[in-house]
Amino acid sequence: xxxxxxxxxxxRQTEALxxxxxxxxxxxxxxxxxxxxxxxxxEMGAIEAVLxxxxxxxxxxxxxxxxxxxxxxxxxxxxxIRRDYDRASKVPERLASELARLxxxxxxxxxxxxxxEDWQAFAxxxxxxxxxxxxxxxxLAQGGDAYDAMLGDxxxxxxxxxxxxxxxxxxxxxxxxxxxxxxKPSPKGLKGVYPSGRQMKLARRLARAFGYDLKTGRLDxxxxxxxxxxxxxxxxxxxxxxxxxxxxVYSTIHEVGHAAYEQGIDRAYLLTPLGRxxxxxxxxxxxxxxxxxxxxxxxxxxxxxxxMRDVFxxxxxxxxxxxxxxxxxxxxxxxxxxxxxVQYNLHIMxxxxxxxxxxxxxxxxxxxxxxxxxxxxxxxxxxxxxxxNGVLQDxxxxxxxxxxxxxxSLGNVYxxxxxxxxxxxxxxxxxxxxxxxxxxxxxxLRGKVQVHGGLYxxxxxxxxxxxxxxxxxxxxxxxxxxxGALYDL
Amino acid sequence: xxxxxxxxxxxRQTEALxxxxxxxxxxxxxxxxxxxxxxxxxEMGAIEAVLxxxxxxxxxxxxxxxxxxxxxxxxxxxxxIRRDYDRASKVPERLASELARLxxxxxxxxxxxxxxEDWQAFAxxxxxxxxxxxxxxxxLAQGGDAYDAMLGDxxxxxxxxxxxxxxxxxxxxxxxxxxxxxxKPSPKGLKGVYPSGRQMKLARRLARAFGYDLKTGRLDxxxxxxxxxxxxxxxxxxxxxxxxxxxxVYSTIHEVGHAAYEQGIDRAYLLTPLGRxxxxxxxxxxxxxxxxxxxxxxxxxxxxxxxMRDVFxxxxxxxxxxxxxxxxxxxxxxxxxxxxxVQYNLHIMxxxxxxxxxxxxxxxxxxxxxxxxxxxxxxxxxxxxxxxNGVLQDxxxxxxxxxxxxxxSLGNVYxxxxxxxxxxxxxxxxxxxxxxxxxxxxxxLRGKVQVHGGLYxxxxxxxxxxxxxxxxxxxxxxxxxxxGALYDL
Numbered sequence: 001x002x003x004x005x006x007x008x009x010x011x012r013q014t015e016a017l018x019x020x021x022x023x024x025x026x027x028x029x030x031x032x033x034x035x036x037x038x039x040x041x042x043e044m045g046a047i048e049a050v051l052x053x054x055x056x057x058x059x060x061x062x063x064x065x066x067x068x069x070x071x072x073x074x075x076x077x078x079x080x081i082r083r084d085y086d087r088a089s090k091v092p093e094r095l096a097s098e099l100a101r102l103x104x105x106x107x108x109x110x111x112x113x114x115x116x117e118d119w120q121a122f123a124x125x126x127x128x129x130x131x132x133x134x135x136x137x138x139x140l141a142q143g144g145d146a147y148d149a150m151l152g153d154x155x156x157x158x159x160x161x162x163x164x165x166x167x168x169x170x171x172x173x174x175x176x177x178x179x180x181x182x183x184k185p186s187p188k189g190l191k192g193v194y195p196s197g198r199q200m201k202l203a204r205r206l207a208r209a210f211g212y213d214l215k216t217g218r219l220d221x222x223x224x225x226x227x228x229x230x231x232x233x234x235x236x237x238x239x240x241x242x243x244x245x246x247x248x249v250y251s252t253i254h255e256v257g258h259a260a261y262e263q264g265i266d267r268a269y270l271l272t273p274l275g276r277x278x279x280x281x282x283x284x285x286x287x288x289x290x291x292x293x294x295x296x297x298x299x300x301x302x303x304x305x306x307x308m309r310d311v312f313x314x315x316x317x318x319x320x321x322x323x324x325x326x327x328x329x330x331x332x333x334x335x336x337x338x339x340x341x342v343q344y345n346l347h348i349m350x351x352x353x354x355x356x357x358x359x360x361x362x363x364x365x366x367x368x369x370x371x372x373x374x375x376x377x378x379x380x381x382x383x384x385x386x387x388x389n390g391v392l393q394d395x396x397x398x399x400x401x402x403x404x405x406x407x408x409s410l411g412n413v414y415x416x417x418x419x420x421x422x423x424x425x426x427x428x429x430x431x432x433x434x435x436x437x438x439x440x441x442x443x444x445l446r447g448k449v450q451v452h453g454g455l456y457x458x459x460x461x462x463x464x465x466x467x468x469x470x471x472x473x474x475x476x477x478x479x480x481x482x483x484g485a486l487y488d489l
Numbered sequence: 490x491x492x493x494x495x496x497x498x499x500x501r502q503t504e505a506l507x508x509x510x511x512x513x514x515x516x517x518x519x520x521x522x523x524x525x526x527x528x529x530x531x532e533m534g535a536i537e538a539v540l541x542x543x544x545x546x547x548x549x550x551x552x553x554x555x556x557x558x559x560x561x562x563x564x565x566x567x568x569x570i571r572r573d574y575d576r577a578s579k580v581p582e583r584l585a586s587e588l589a590r591l592x593x594x595x596x597x598x599x600x601x602x603x604x605x606e607d608w609q610a611f612a613x614x615x616x617x618x619x620x621x622x623x624x625x626x627x628x629l630a631q632g633g634d635a636y637d638a639m640l641g642d643x644x645x646x647x648x649x650x651x652x653x654x655x656x657x658x659x660x661x662x663x664x665x666x667x668x669x670x671x672x673k674p675s676p677k678g679l680k681g682v683y684p685s686g687r688q689m690k691l692a693r694r695l696a697r698a699f700g701y702d703l704k705t706g707r708l709d710x711x712x713x714x715x716x717x718x719x720x721x722x723x724x725x726x727x728x729x730x731x732x733x734x735x736x737x738v739y740s741t742i743h744e745v746g747h748a749a750y751e752q753g754i755d756r757a758y759l760l761t762p763l764g765r766x767x768x769x770x771x772x773x774x775x776x777x778x779x780x781x782x783x784x785x786x787x788x789x790x791x792x793x794x795x796x797m798r799d800v801f802x803x804x805x806x807x808x809x810x811x812x813x814x815x816x817x818x819x820x821x822x823x824x825x826x827x828x829x830x831v832q833y834n835l836h837i838m839x840x841x842x843x844x845x846x847x848x849x850x851x852x853x854x855x856x857x858x859x860x861x862x863x864x865x866x867x868x869x870x871x872x873x874x875x876x877x878n879g880v881l882q883d884x885x886x887x888x889x890x891x892x893x894x895x896x897x898s899l900g901n902v903y904x905x906x907x908x909x910x911x912x913x914x915x916x917x918x919x920x921x922x923x924x925x926x927x928x929x930x931x932x933x934l935r936g937k938v939q940v941h942g943g944l945y946x947x948x949x950x951x952x953x954x955x956x957x958x959x960x961x962x963x964x965x966x967x968x969x970x971x972x973g974a975l976y977d978l
Contacts, residue, residue, distance in 0.1 A: 046501075
């Protein structure tokens, strides 16, 4: 068999094993018995070791040297496999497996520390993770920038310097917009209690409205909303807070955006390197545009207003206009995942700067809580009241996900570019959204972005779909226009 | 590192990967989206290929040659690893993978044939499976008895000749007992409808009553009841039939028996070859003694009677005595999994003789349906009315599980031996069972059998626990006494 075919057959099994690892993570968050964590840590370590050994298998290097792709698709396959091979060959198996084991155990330690508001209970574990991640990043960077190497795991082709420049362009306009908005009276939110079962009923309705295919997926309640898996098995979770049904609504739409991306990829790419979303930033562009530009649009929120009254009865909101204001309310708060469109990226900038400092060694884990609290006070103007509202709020660092946070903002920026182009292509979109029909928008995104999977590089697929090089300008213009109108600025 | 330690470190990862494969099977039966089956097939194929490669890895052979165990525990580890290695090395990978592919396809063909009552639609596939299994057994037996080699996969240390002698001793007494019982009027069963949700509530109560640890386990509803996993993550399923709550009750207790065995193994053996139940027969001895000798005892059924009335209200049974008769009702039927204690082993004997003849070549698959029907008529006294009540009723052969059926009867026989010894050790057991307290019995089983995991050979652990060499005598005496009293023989 030609080297290319040998390589693809080998890679197919590797992809299948990677899907298994994803399924185990899903299980851990949703189904796993509480006291199985220790054993699961070893199981994750074992499958990660197998994956690492396969990705760095010397035969892969030999096949890569000899493989002759027969098409652009074949070339894209090789690009992904080569990237994985280079990465895996640079990271010693001991380190990969130790990181898998540690982060699996760390999840429980972080969760308990957050529950008990005890930063000190998590700090030593995080210090171990940071040490291992620095070791890994240095091995990957080979003299280059360690943080760039981490970012490359989630957003290949984007550098920390590019991200920093992007944030520099965004910060002044977002700070100004935030100040102007918070200066105005806040619209009313929801009052009352919204039973969990009904929230899940609404969540399922929303998932269907956004085209999520439940024959190849499922929706469960979990502590943390997430999407997991590719191809024919893409699962999402959401959460319910009896006092805040919007949390469930927008978490669901967000995760459906991720899942729809995976489900929308050309089926011919199943269990190949092209059969997965191409980067975290592009992934987030889909979840964000579903959640915000579509889900929080004036047109769609009119339909959602009716759905909520259908599911919950009277929700104490008098009009579609008041409802639209409520789903777009800008408020003071501590939590990134609850942040509105105006403030969200400010939360990311804080994390980006702190984790860059942790990785460069400019900041010690022992000083992280203080650094977080100082920066938060400076950026938001009020003090963090407890660790679960501060340094312990996010799962990412416990999972070793350094270099991941900026992809959220890249996703917002990409979503801004895509939204501008989509609106130009679909002048009558709002009429359909007002009926709860997201079809024109989700079809547009599927055809322009999702179907390609890993065929193009991240910035390339966004540029092709939106007709411009990725830039924060459309996002900022959209935010200024939307919130300018909402808050009468 | 000494070879022994290298081997054990390698084996630990293999054990963890085997646990993952088990978790995937659990997921497939309980949680997996319907249309993910195709992808899951490739995932299972990939992990099985990894497991086969590890079990037959040449390094394992080298380590085994050099390893010097430092204790009886170490020797037992090597015994298990050597057995797996010998097995994996003797079966050519082509054959293993062809069997995996064929049996995976065969499952759907068997299920459809059963649904459509069409034996001919399944026969050609079964013929292919038998041919491959014979080839595999000959490779394993290396001149010895092919069926023994198959049995060795599930019950190492027991031969087909031993099973045949056991069945010869059991058959006349079971046939006589069955005839005498069926000659008497049948006690009343349950009438009415028992909601699924309440059955699951009762199932959870029963699981706790039998000491199932839900912190390292979980109980779900599925099409087929099963237990899955070892160590800190042992999950069970049960099923509910609105007209037959006993199906749920005794499926649950049965699976709790399997799960309690896995949960009861010395935690020091976690993720080692000793950290799993030692054989299918010993496994079944635990599930059977939980289900029958404890769960269907007069004392425990008194408590269960109260529980059922508590959960369902009036169940139309007037007394504890009538309830005890109802849970031990002996009735004509076709289906092994629905058979009572008196008739169950007759179903197994039929399968044992037929599959031995298939493997020896004395019986062709083309003649299997006729042979089944002839034998059933001879043994049970009435004719099979349709294939789903006869040759197509069990999944086992479609999965290539030849040599598996006799372990069910071995389990019953072992349970009989254990029960005799346990009753001698615990004269006041019934007083506790009457209060729903299974503690003395389950503690006895844990200490005598479960805690040892794979430390001893199957017959050895039963002999140590029961004080006698395994023999059907105690089981037969127990059945004759119990059903003699119940049916006034």
